[in-house]
Amino acid sequence: MKVCLIEDDLELGRALQSALQDAGHQVVWVRRVADALHWVREERFDAVLLDLGLPDGSGLDLMRKLRAEGATVPILVITARESLEDRLSGLDLGADDYLVKPFAVSEMLARLRAVVRRSTGRGDSGETAWKARDLQLDDKMMTVTRAGAPVALSPTEFALLHALMRYQDRVLTRRELEARALPHSDGPALDVHMSNLRRKIGDGYIRTVRGVGYVMER
Template identity: 40%
Template sequence: MRILLVEDEKKLAHAIQEHLESAGYEVRVAGTGEDGFFLMSTTPFDLVVLDLMLPGRDGIEILSTLRARNATTPVIIITARDAVEDRVHGLDTGADDYLVKPFALPELLARIRALLRRGISETKLKLEYAGLEMNLVTREVTRDGCSIDLTFKEFEILEYLLRHCGSTVTRAMIVSDIWQEVARAAPLDNVIDVHMARLRKKVDAGFEQPLVHTIRGVGFILRSVR
């Protein structure tokens, strides 16, 4: 999940970014209204955390322009303005939630999770490819109706492959996006190989057509043909 944080207070922005990234989100930070508006206009985000008092364009102007373009990205306003009329104005402009400073970072995280859950459509709750089905809510995985029992990490890897089906997933991508490590290391390559071997056995055992393939020297791919 990609989150845009538009906040000009550097210390607060850094604290929020660290907290959200530790929870597994990818966070981009903009320190001005202009930078925030540019990123919203050019890059897809799953959610925006938007301060109201910003240099350049203020948060309300950004939000009203965003909604005028029929953008449905969830927006949480964070601000020191705690008057009732300010909250009403922000929500009427198109904000999905409103949090008054100072606030606890776990509360912001909880509100983000709630909004993202609310925004998930039914089509995103299941991933499917070549008879392989994954339910992201129940965490059930089947292939041609046969249940596949996966560990937590195997589930994460298979979900990643399904989201990139037909495209090569490099080891560096797996290290960065699943293990959340900045740099690759040989020991982690060995761990990935072990997980992939177990996952391949569970997904492909007993089926004539393998789905999980190794691209030698590069990574892995989920596809129905060699």
């Protein structure tokens, strides 16, 4: 998994970064709201670990902004705020889970795996084959087949299809898809590539959510 760790405490941040890396995860560690916004907007993360007390703002405000922008990345809040009101506020603003400090690293890792499983239906199992009815994508072999017949896609089309199949039943925003497959292109390019992708795989797989993005439904 690729995890964005947002924690301003140096000692705890180093410990969490080390624990995540020891568990085989890739970690981007930031300590400020401004840096967190940049990374989560520009990179594709499987999960976010979010402290609420940050030096340049509130973690709750950060989460509210990300959710308002359409970010669907799973967020596990890690905080010393333990009141019921704080927990409910965090969950209502978009947190997928809430863990009170101090906590056991093993519990943090387990909760992280759980929020990713709930979000993607797969978690960090290492699977490389993704299916949607008779459509199959093999991430490792870089192949796509429909009813057993090969489908030739460009690298950009493959990246778009991979994102949609990996996160089936989740609406992926235009920003998310552009960041994953078209980081240096403008908006209209996404529509062109999506049109080509739909033509190649056939109708009935990808649904447009007007004004938001696209979703592949099971």
